[in-house]
Amino acid sequence: xxxxxxxxxxxxxxxxxxxxxxxxxxxxxxxxxxxxxxxxxxxxxxxxxxxxxxxxxxxxxxxxxxxxxxxxxxxxxxxxxxxxxxxxxxxxxxxxxxxxxxxxxxxxxxxxxxxxxxxxxxxxxxxxxxxxxxxxxxxxxxxxxxxxxxxxxxxxxxxx
Numbered sequence: 001x002x003x004x005x006x007x008x009x010x011x012x013x014x015x016x017x018x019x020x021x022x023x024x025x026x027x028x029x030x031x032x033x034x035x036x037x038x039x040x041x042x043x044x045x046x047x048x049x050x051x052x053x054x055x056x057x058x059x060x061x062x063x064x065x066x067x068x069x070x071x072x073x074x075x076x077x078x079x080x081x082x083x084x085x086x087x088x089x090x091x092x093x094x095x096x097x098x099x100x101x102x103x104x105x106x107x108x109x110x111x112x113x114x115x116x117x118x119x120x121x122x123x124x125x126x127x128x129x130x131x132x133x134x135x136x137x138x139x140x141x142x143x144x145x146x147x148x149x150x151x152x153x154x155x156x157x158x159x160x
Contacts, residue, residue: 006074006075006076007071007074007075007076007112007113007114008075008076008077008078008091008092008112008125009071009075009076009077009078009091009111009112009114009115010077010078010080010091010092010109010111010112010115011077011078011080012115013111013112013114013115014072014075014077016115017068017071017072017114018072020068021065021068021069021072024061024064024065024068025065028061029061029065032054032057032058032061033058035050035053035054035057035058036051036054036055036058038050038054039051039053039054071114075112078090078091078092079092080092080093080160081160087137087138087158088134088135088136088137088158089110089133089134089135089136089137089155089158090110090134090135091110091111091112091125092109092110092111092160093109093110093158093159093160094107094108094109094110094157094158094159094160095107095108095109095110095123095133095155095157095158096155096156096157096158097133097153097154097155097156098153098154098156099151099152099153100141100152100153100154101151101152105156107121108121108122108123109121109122109123110123110124110125110130110133110134111123111124111125112124112125112126113125113126113127128144128146128151129151129153132144133153133155136155137155137158138155138156138157138158139154139155140154140155141153141154141155142155
């Protein structure tokens with residue numbers, strides 16, 4: 001029997017996906033059904049652009065529902081509140097890094113891959129940088145290859 005893959009998520013990310021799922025099921029599905037009903041009422045569906053568009057929208061919605069259900073089914077929510085004395089970089093923690101090449105300081109919250117949004121300060125634990133940060137502590141310097149050379153970061157702070 002194959003092991004189930006789990007994916008770490010913050011409570012915030014889990015709740016956000018749950019809300020999206022609820023919206024898709026209770027609102028978007030009904031809107032899609034109404035669009036299909038209207039398109040069918042126009043007559044011949046063999047060359048009906050509205051019908052084709054409605055069917056495509058329905059298929060996209062059902063695919064997204066299925067994807068979210070699978071993500072939620074395999075989710076492992078990290079406990080961000082419990083202070084276990086461990087100050088290593090983990091999912092749910094915020095890390096401040098200094099890019100040693102660019103001499104810039106950035107702060108990211110480490111999140112699950114489904115929550116990643118680097119432009120808004122959320123870095124995936126599965127990203128290239130995220131993978132190298134996991135388990136490290138403040139004061140450590142990490143260096144790893146990237147497509148155009150080497151990346152080098154100093155971990156300035158790790159907090160809950």
